[in-house]
Amino acid sequence: MALKLSPRDLYYRKILLTRELENKLPLDVALKVRGDYHARKPPRPCGATVHSVVGCAYRCTYCYLPDMGVSNSVYNIYALSGEEMTYALLSNPSFLPGRLGTLIAIGSLGEPFVDDSAFHRTLEYLQAFSRYLGNPTQFSTKSALKETQVRALASVKLPLSPLVTLVTLTKSERLEPGAPSPEARLETIKMMRKNGLHPVVFLRPLIPGVNSEEVDDMLAASKAHGAVGVVIGGFRVTPLILDRLEKAGFDTSEIRRRVKAELRQGKQLPLELHDVKKEALAIAREKGLVPFLSACCANNYTAMLHDGLRAPCPGLDYIDGKFCTLCPVNCPSIQTAVDESEVKEFVEKLTSVKVSELQLDEKFIYLRLAGKKRIPPHVRAVLEIGYRRKVVVR
Numbered sequence: 001m002a003l004k005l006s007p008r009d010l011y012y013r014k015i016l017l018t019r020e021l022e023n024k025l026p027l028d029v030a031l032k033v034r035g036d037y038h039a040r041k042p043p044r045p046c047g048a049t050v051h052s053v054v055g056c057a058y059r060c061t062y063c064y065l066p067d068m069g070v071s072n073s074v075y076n077i078y079a080l081s082g083e084e085m086t087y088a089l090l091s092n093p094s095f096l097p098g099r100l101g102t103l104i105a106i107g108s109l110g111e112p113f114v115d116d117s118a119f120h121r122t123l124e125y126l127q128a129f130s131r132y133l134g135n136p137t138q139f140s141t142k143s144a145l146k147e148t149q150v151r152a153l154a155s156v157k158l159p160l161s162p163l164v165t166l167v168t169l170t171k172s173e174r175l176e177p178g179a180p181s182p183e184a185r186l187e188t189i190k191m192m193r194k195n196g197l198h199p200v201v202f203l204r205p206l207i208p209g210v211n212s213e214e215v216d217d218m219l220a221a222s223k224a225h226g227a228v229g230v231v232i233g234g235f236r237v238t239p240l241i242l243d244r245l246e247k248a249g250f251d252t253s254e255i256r257r258r259v260k261a262e263l264r265q266g267k268q269l270p271l272e273l274h275d276v277k278k279e280a281l282a283i284a285r286e287k288g289l290v291p292f293l294s295a296c297c298a299n300n301y302t303a304m305l306h307d308g309l310r311a312p313c314p315g316l317d318y319i320d321g322k323f324c325t326l327c328p329v330n331c332p333s334i335q336t337a338v339d340e341s342e343v344k345e346f347v348e349k350l351t352s353v354k355v356s357e358l359q360l361d362e363k364f365i366y367l368r369l370a371g372k373k374r375i376p377p378h379v380r381a382v383l384e385i386g387y388r389r390k391v392v393v394r
């Protein structure tokens with residue numbers, strides 16, 4: 001049976017939840033939260049990123065935070081409470097609540113479990129998302145968690161996607177001088193699996209000439225400790241990162257060979273890694289791990305493991321095929337049902353413009369709007385996430 005998609009229903013739920021939280025939060029707090037970064041930031045393909053901690057203490061040699069003006073040796077726990085963060089997300093015009101809403105990812109600007117206070121703040125966010133939202137939620141970590149902490153995470157009623165980063169088994173002292181050891185992270189993976197979570201190993205960054213020779217060993221160890229999959233990520237380099245790698249004694253000639261533009265201070269340049277990633281994908285399959293090329297696909301996959309629902313990935317990676325590895329969700333084969341009159345009415349509500357022409361198929365929504373050639377990014381995000389179709393305005 002086709003999966004019914006109705007972002008209009010999610011949108012009305014969003015309004016009700018917003019009112020519920022407005023009734024709970026003092027007015028001055030609600031006003032402050034509406035000005036928070038999480039309430040205003042533009043949509044990203046991976047969904048809504050949430051920062052429970054800004055900064056880190058693990059001082060990884062390859063870390064891009066210092067290039068973004070964020071410390072990787074000092075951190076701050078985010079000031080918003082769980083309900084305030086939930087309200088911030090609901091205030092963001094591109095966010096949709098619910099299992100079929102926006103994917104949430106915690107941890108891109110800091111380590112969410114860097115100490116006990118960070119753990120409590122992150123757990124508080126997860127519990128609030130469970131109480132109000134129900135969106136598939138991912139976190140990425142390098143921390144060694146205690147079993148009590150893993151149990152607390154596993155008890156949160158939410159489609160939860162744990163990503164545990166592992167980039168080396170042998171060079172962590174030079175690559176990640178302040179982080180828990182790879183062995184401790186593998187133990188964390190084991191505990192997560194034992195407690196009913198579906199941990200995915202985050203193999204990022206993949207650095208040619210530095211850790212690319214370890215992929216086989218890392219994936220074998222991850223599988224042996226209970227990981228269900230692996231996200232194979234790239235590597236973005238800056239002059240500062242190259243400098244740190246060289247000072248740590250690494251040969252960077254292979255990295256420099258793969259940078260296709262001129263290196264400039266503060267500008268992160270992606271490396272051409274097609275061949276290395278292809279090999280890592282093959283190794284992952286051979287080891288019995290489900291491979292991904294994007295973290296949002298891992299989030300969508302673990303949500304399916306959580307509740308059995310196969311839903312097309314909101315990142316829409318399967319439409320252009322660039323990042324889709326055809327994981328067991330098998331997005332291209334999922335039939336979805338969308339009510340054409342709802343699409344028209346909903347687009348008109350969001351844009352305040354009449355729809356003069358509308359065509360739908362399984363992958364696209366083609367629109368013609370009276371007197372407009374474009375729609376705002378947040379409207380596009382709501383439509384594309386809600387209907388799981390790319391929007392083309394003619």
Ligand code: SF4
Pocket residue numbers: 055056057058059060062063064065072109110111142179
């Ligand atoms: S754990 Fe992540 S955020 Fe922290 S220093 Fe390492 S790369 Fe940077």
Ligand code: SF4
Pocket residue numbers: 292296297298300301312313316317318323324325326327328329330331332
């Ligand atoms: S089928 Fe492809 S697009 Fe869908 S979740 Fe899996 S990897 Fe991602």
